[in-house]
Amino acid sequence: MSTNQQFVPGLDGVIAAETAISFLDTEQEKIIIRGHELIDLSQNNDYIDVVHLLLDGKLPTASKKTALEKKLTSNYDIPDQVMQILSLLPKQTHPMDGLRTGLSALSGYDGDIDNRSLEANKSRAYKLLGKLPAITVNSFRLINGQEVVKPDPTLSYSANFLYMITGEKPTAFEAEIFDRTLLLYSEHEMPNSTFTARVIASTNSDLYGALTGGVASLKGNLHGGANEAVMYMLNEVKTAAAFEELIQRKLINKEKVMGFGHRVYMKKMDPRALVLKDALKQLCEKKGDYTLLEMCEAGEEVMREDKGLYPNLDYYAAPVYWMLGIPIGLYTPIFFSARTAGLAAHVIEQHNNNRIFRPRVHYIGESY
Ligand SMILES: CC(=O)SCCNC(=O)CCNC(=O)[C@H](O)C(C)(C)COP(=O)(O)OP(=O)(O)OC[C@H]1O[C@@H](n2cnc3c(N)ncnc32)[C@H](O)[C@@H]1OP(=O)(O)O
Numbered sequence: 001m002s003t004n005q006q007f008v009p010g011l012d013g014v015i016a017a018e019t020a021i022s023f024l025d026t027e028q029e030k031i032i033i034r035g036h037e038l039i040d041l042s043q044n045n046d047y048i049d050v051v052h053l054l055l056d057g058k059l060p061t062a063s064k065k066t067a068l069e070k071k072l073t074s075n076y077d078i079p080d081q082v083m084q085i086l087s088l089l090p091k092q093t094h095p096m097d098g099l100r101t102g103l104s105a106l107s108g109y110d111g112d113i114d115n116r117s118l119e120a121n122k123s124r125a126y127k128l129l130g131k132l133p134a135i136t137v138n139s140f141r142l143i144n145g146q147e148v149v150k151p152d153p154t155l156s157y158s159a160n161f162l163y164m165i166t167g168e169k170p171t172a173f174e175a176e177i178f179d180r181t182l183l184l185y186s187e188h189e190m191p192n193s194t195f196t197a198r199v200i201a202s203t204n205s206d207l208y209g210a211l212t213g214g215v216a217s218l219k220g221n222l223h224g225g226a227n228e229a230v231m232y233m234l235n236e237v238k239t240a241a242a243f244e245e246l247i248q249r250k251l252i253n254k255e256k257v258m259g260f261g262h263r264v265y266m267k268k269m270d271p272r273a274l275v276l277k278d279a280l281k282q283l284c285e286k287k288g289d290y291t292l293l294e295m296c297e298a299g300e301e302v303m304r305e306d307k308g309l310y311p312n313l314d315y316y317a318a319p320v321y322w323m324l325g326i327p328i329g330l331y332t333p334i335f336f337s338a339r340t341a342g343l344a345a346h347v348i349e350q351h352n353n354n355r356i357f358r359p360r361v362h363y364i365g366e367s368y
């Protein structure tokens with residue numbers, strides 16, 4: 001027995017929601033976030049602006065921005081018991097699983113968890129965004145047997161995040177590049193993790209549960225996990241020629257090359273990747289060492305010529321994070337942390353106009 005609907009593997013091209021949050025306009029090659037172009041935002045605005053845009057619907061005025069920064073800073077603290085839970089995790093725990101555990105544990109500290117009103121959800125989202133850098137960094141540190149690091153509220157949101165990661169106060173240049181990566185990762189229409197979060201939210205479940213599911217989705221290397229996979233691949237060799245060979249070998253072995261391809265931009269470069277390629281160039285220039293850029297460009301060329309495939313954001317995020325001195329295990333958790341703004345906006349939108357997701361199947365089992 002089957003329904004009359006056509007089955008589309010991977011739901012390729014299927015419309016899953018009506019949204020006012022974002023849209024990948026492939027015809028005009030624009031990533032639209034609430035009417036603004038993400039690439040323009042990455043040149044003229046910072047992550048905090050985009051957080052406000054996603055959650056409050058418009059870019060902030062100067063005073064709203066200051067208020068938002070204060071709101072985030074005042075929510076930096078993590079309950080000690082959550083840190084204790086994280087300290088009990090075995091050291092082979094994947095950093096994304098550490099983050100997932102910490103995020104999930106925070107739900108028990110929300111005294112208003114059953115309140116799904118717009119205001120309650122928004123306030124919850126901002127509180128979580130305040131806590132995410134400390135949860136992300138300290139879950140990683142505790143799993144690795146390192147001391148917990150406390151946030152520095154005198155720094156900007158992104159500078160503090162980077163400071164907690166590296167243990168050193170970043171230069172303005174480093175903080176700005178890191179901020180740009182957060183901004184570019186903040187929202188991207190209907191990737192697997194957003195769909196996951198919306199599906200969970202559609203049962204009237206809460207933001208913590210929806211986000212926790214989002215972490216699990218983002219961990220996979222076909223999605224967010226690709227950024228760390230790219231860096232492991234780059235670290236396998238030392239020169240552009242060797243990297244070219246490595247990629248060619250992977251293609252001969254019919255392996256997927258991480259950081260390439262995209263469901264929506266399969267035959268074009270992800271516009272966000274170009275921005276981070278430029279950031280990598282700037283970082284190489286500062287260091288006076290262009291090796292990583294040369295390797296990435298060599299990989300890009302082989303993939304374009306041999307497969308007609310182009311880099312996605314993760315391909316250039318990886319070497320940028322490497323050059324900022326960020327441990328590889330934190331690449332995907334940072335992606336999630338930045339994406340929390342977009343995911344929360346989607347969960348709020350789903351709660352505000354909800355119908356439970358419940359698709360059908362084509363049955364191909366035993367006859368009956
Ligand atoms: C920020 C992000 O999350 S971006 C995505 C990050 N993920 C990655 O970089 C992982 C590598 N890329 C991929 O696996 C895919 O391109 C995805 C998951 C991003 C998109 O998947 P889909 O839209 O389902 O495309 P699908 O996997 O069917 O690929 C279509 C064809 O291109 C090939 N292809 C796609 N990506 C790659 C790749 N990275 N390396 C080699 N071949 C690839 C496939 O083998 C397939 O070829 P075929 O038609 O000959 O079988």
Ligand SMILES: O=C([O-])CC(=O)C(=O)O
Nearest residue numbers: 188190191192263312313
């Ligand atoms: O859109 C997608 O499928 C994946 C992606 O690039 C993202 O989540 O940023």
